[in-house]
Amino acid sequence: MSEPTLRETERHDVQQDGDDILVKQAAESMAAEIGFDESASAEIGIVAVELASNVLKHAEGGELALSQLTDGDRVGIRIESFDVGPGIANVDAAFADGASTAGSLGGGLGAVNRLMHRLTVAAPGEPDFGTKVVADRWIRSDHETTADCPLSFGAASRPAADETVNGDSFVIKRWDDQALVGVIDGLGHGSDAHKAATAATEYVETHYDNSITAIFEGAERACRGTRGVVMALARFDWTADTVTIGAVGNINYKTSEGSEVTFIPRRGVVGGDGPEPKVRESEWHPHDRLVLFSDGIESHWDLSAERGLSRESATVTARRLLDQYSKPHDDATVLVVSNRVEAE
Structure with missing residues (x-):
């Protein structure tokens, strides 16, 4: 599997209450510009606010990066979150249903996992190095059948x-x-x-x-x-x-x-x-x-x-x-x- 190309990256500081809403709006806007429909753009906004809320809850602040993805004919969006601090102490628990961050619209990292096509998590490995989350979602192409199913x-x-x-x-x-x-x-x-x-x-x-x-x-x-x-x-x-x-x-x-x-x-x-x-x-x-x-x-x-x-x-x-x-x-x-x- 080839590594997709990142284009037009936007970086957003996440330091205080309200920054998660600003990131949500930015993610929805980029998703719409890329070509996601209204429903998909709203789901991408949920992912952005969930990841930003995780940064505010589990660390001393951090950053979210929004990037347009391309891979051949496919286009999509990547959302990356970077903590500054201890990060998420128990990544496994954060994936369990119902493990939602305070004030977020999703359901913890489980919601991010369900709504995005690919998710990777780098857990804390040393002091003052937080959790990095990378979440990708692609625009699904229209189905095209070239041969009858046998x-x-x-x-x-x-x-x-x-x-x-x-x-x-x-x-x-x-x-x-x-x-x-x-x-x-x-x-x-x-x-x-x-x-x-x-x-x-x-x-x-x-x-x-x-x-x-x-x-x-x-x-x-x-x-x-x-x-x-x-x-x-x-x-x-x-x-x-x-x-x-x-x-x-x-x-x-x-x-x-x-x-x-x-x-x-x-x-x-x-x-x-x-x-x-x-x-x-x-x-x-x-x-x-x-x-x-x-x-x-x-x-x-x-x-x-x-x-x-x-x-x-x-x-x-x-x-x-x-x-x-x-x-x-x-x-x-x-x-x-x-x-x-x-x-x-």
């Missing part, structure tokens, strides 16, 4: 038998000539698992066009303060005939016979200092089929032995596998990707 997507999910909420979740997101799918499993089950899975799902669905590594990085922060999740994501590009997959934790997968699709899950928990996923790209062939499933599904079955797959849609296959192989006392999710020509 794939069929289907998913089925249910909570454990004794629960009313599901601690599992899934994502199916299509745009341009690509799609992102994923299975997300909150640790345990019940309301706490559901809260973790929801936090991860919301982040993935609003950052779907980031790199898989960047999505895991943001989901790690989005799940702070929850039990955490295990997660597998797969991005399909049908103009390149590829699928790119990354996973952390025990999300299982099966592929059709002869498929070259493979990935290596890494042990860990997203939201619990989980590792960076090993992201692997594979060729996707016309007769390939991929099944992702949570640990609420039995793993001792052979996809190639399942009858009728070539006549079933991905949705029908997902529901059938859930019915046949789910464990009653655990949340269970199955997601299937196949080729439309084969399945329909």
